[in-house]
Amino acid sequence: MLDAKAIRRIPRFSGISAEAEGWLCEHAVVSTYTKGETIFFEGDPSAHFYMVLKGEVKVFKMLESGRELILDFFREGEAFGEVALVEGGDFPASAVAMEDASVLVLPRRDYLHLLERYPEVAHSIIRDLTLRMHALRRRVEVLGEMGVQARIANLLHVYSRQLGKQTEAGLLIPIHLSRNEVASLVCARIETVIRIMSRWQKDGLVVNVPEGFLVPDVEALAALTASSTE
Amino acid sequence: MLDAKAIRRIPRFSGISAEAEGWLCEHAVVSTYTKGETIFFEGDPSAHFYMVLKGEVKVFKMLESGRELILDFFREGEAFGEVALVEGGDFPASAVAMEDASVLVLPRRDYLHLLERYPEVAHSIIRDLTLRMHALRRRVEVLGEMGVQARIANLLHVYSRQLGKQTEAGLLIPIHLSRNEVASLVCARIETVIRIMSRWQKDGLVVNVPEGFLVPDVEALAALTASSTE
DNA sequence: CGCTGTCTTGAACGTCTTCAACCATAGTGG
DNA sequence: CCACTATGGTTGAAGACGTTCAAGACAGCG
Numbered sequence: 411m412l413d414a415k416a417i418r419r420i421p422r423f424s425g426i427s428a429e430a431e432g433w434l435c436e437h438a439v440v441s442t443y444t445k446g447e448t449i450f451f452e453g454d455p456s457a458h459f460y461m462v463l464k465g466e467v468k469v470f471k472m473l474e475s476g477r478e479l480i481l482d483f484f485r486e487g488e489a490f491g492e493v494a495l496v497e498g499g500d501f502p503a504s505a506v507a508m509e510d511a512s513v514l515v516l517p518r519r520d521y522l523h524l525l526e527r528y529p530e531v532a533h534s535i536i537r538d539l540t541l542r543m544h545a546l547r548r549r550v551e552v553l554g555e556m557g558v559q560a561r562i563a564n565l566l567h568v569y570s571r572q573l574g575k576q577t578e579a580g581l582l583i584p585i586h587l588s589r590n591e592v593a594s595l596v597c598a599r600i601e602t603v604i605r606i607m608s609r610w611q612k613d614g615l616v617v618n619v620p621e622g623f624l625v626p627d628v629e630a631l632a633a634l635t636a637s638s639t640e
Numbered sequence: 641m642l643d644a645k646a647i648r649r650i651p652r653f654s655g656i657s658a659e660a661e662g663w664l665c666e667h668a669v670v671s672t673y674t675k676g677e678t679i680f681f682e683g684d685p686s687a688h689f690y691m692v693l694k695g696e697v698k699v700f701k702m703l704e705s706g707r708e709l710i711l712d713f714f715r716e717g718e719a720f721g722e723v724a725l726v727e728g729g730d731f732p733a734s735a736v737a738m739e740d741a742s743v744l745v746l747p748r749r750d751y752l753h754l755l756e757r758y759p760e761v762a763h764s765i766i767r768d769l770t771l772r773m774h775a776l777r778r779r780v781e782v783l784g785e786m787g788v789q790a791r792i793a794n795l796l797h798v799y800s801r802q803l804g805k806q807t808e809a810g811l812l813i814p815i816h817l818s819r820n821e822v823a824s825l826v827c828a829r830i831e832t833v834i835r836i837m838s839r840w841q842k843d844g845l846v847v848n849v850p851e852g853f854l855v856p857d858v859e860a861l862a863a864l865t866a867s868s869t870e
Numbered sequence: 871c872g873c874t875g876t877c878t879t880g881a882a883c884g885t886c887t888t889c890a891a892c893c894a895t896a897g898t899g900g
Numbered sequence: 901c902c903a904c905t906a907t908g909g910t911t912g913a914a915g916a917c918g919t920t921c922a923a924g925a926c927a928g929c930g
Binding site: 551554555597 | 701703704705707709711723724726727732755756759762763765766767769770772773774776777779780781783784785827866
């Protein structure tokens with residue numbers, strides 16, 4: 411069962427009517443997943459709507475080459491696996507919980523009902539998809555025009571604006587990414603990522619701390635964003 | 641003024657109600673553009689909905705490096721510049737007519753009205769955005785995992801499924817792309833594209849004909865899609 | 871005719887990948 | 901307790917791939 415207040419806090423449903431809210435509470439279910447657990451697999455038929463309530467979810471594709479391509483991370487209040495839902499196809503990617511997570515789950519038919527009955531939800535989806543498109547387009551740009559170093563710098567830059575916290579030692583990006591995951595995000599080999607990031611570490615540009623990454627000088631990082639294979 | 645029958649032939653509006661159809665005919669306008677003419681510029685405020693009725697439209701971004709990145713081509717029945725419209729921001733890209741074209745234009749307020757009043761239109765947008773997302777994601781994959789040769793092969797492969805016509809000499813892809821445009825589409829240097837495509841030409845893999853590209857052996861082309869930097 | 875734009879080729883260079891090691895840590899079972 | 905295995909991080913050297921720069925061919929068009 412779902413708490414009405416919890417729904418209100420979700421940006422996606424913030425503008426929702428009281429009626430729709432009640433309806434949602436009745437039909438939605440909360441599932442919990444432990445760290446590393448798979449929520450759905452690529453190729454599975456898409457039968458539910460998912461939204462993160464707590465924790466972090468990674469959505470990724472396994473490529474023919476055997477590598478993984480991380481499409482995105484989803485945090486509190488963000489909907490995922492939504493794209494295939496409207497059309498009713500299969501999931502184009504897999505989702506796993508990065509940490510213990512709870513997820514709002516709504517059956518497809520209820521979701522479609524919500525969509526038809528409450529136009530503001532449709533609007534909300536369109537807005538969401540629009541933003542997602544922007545991000546993807548930007549990624550194409552970055553991938554097509556920048557070298558690996560600039561791609562990683564750009565990645566950190568994006569996260570820093572999203573989750574960065576100012577501390578006395580610099581900007582802290584409280585996110586735990588293994589070198590492998592960074593490689594998956596920027597489409598590069600792990601060795602290349604390591605070489606670049608240990609150089610940064612040595613030069614004090616980006617320092618690894620237990621909480622995530624620490625960036626003493628954000629400007630210096632931003633400068634790298636413009637460099638390389640340009 | 642707009643012909644009601646013309647609207648029916650547009651996939652986007654095929655499922656539209658008779659009422660909505662009439663409404664659309666009254667409010668939409670048809671603009672014509674000559675080859676090379678700009679329809680809107682990146683950064684302009686997004687104030688209209690556009691849909692190609694005849695001809696071909698290129699949507700692209702100019703990057704800081706001075707290069708152009710082609711986001712997509714739009715042909716008959718396809719809507720473009722729609723993304724910024726719902727949110728009311730600026731165009732994220734520019735659009736030019738590749739050949740003489742006529743375009744359906746609908747003011748923003750009318751478009752939003754259509755959206756609110758006829759939920760099937762909202763659905764249609766969501767479907768459209770969904771497909772666009774798929775294509776973009778695929779593009780990220782291709783860009784991240786394949787070498788230039790495989791990217792070009794993939795490009796032609798996509799177009800061949802979309803517009804390819806079987807002839808006695810092989811599959812004809814009736815599309816006119818300069819080497820420069822191919823380069824923009826696959827994010828590579830023009831020289832690299834030329835080297836690869838003239839090798840293909842020499843080997844008879846892809847032949848340049850006045851109507852576009854001729855692919856005698858589609859399988860051979862598809863094989864290249866899987867190759868390189870993998 | 872000379873101009874401009876697209877196409878073309880060659881050679882040098884740099885980036886990134888590949889392959890092959892190696893280290894550290896933590897967990898497992900004998 | 902130790903050997904065994906798995907996982908994540910790290911480094912070096914060789915080579916592939918693509919870019920860059922420089923130069924030239926070729927067409928259409930004033």
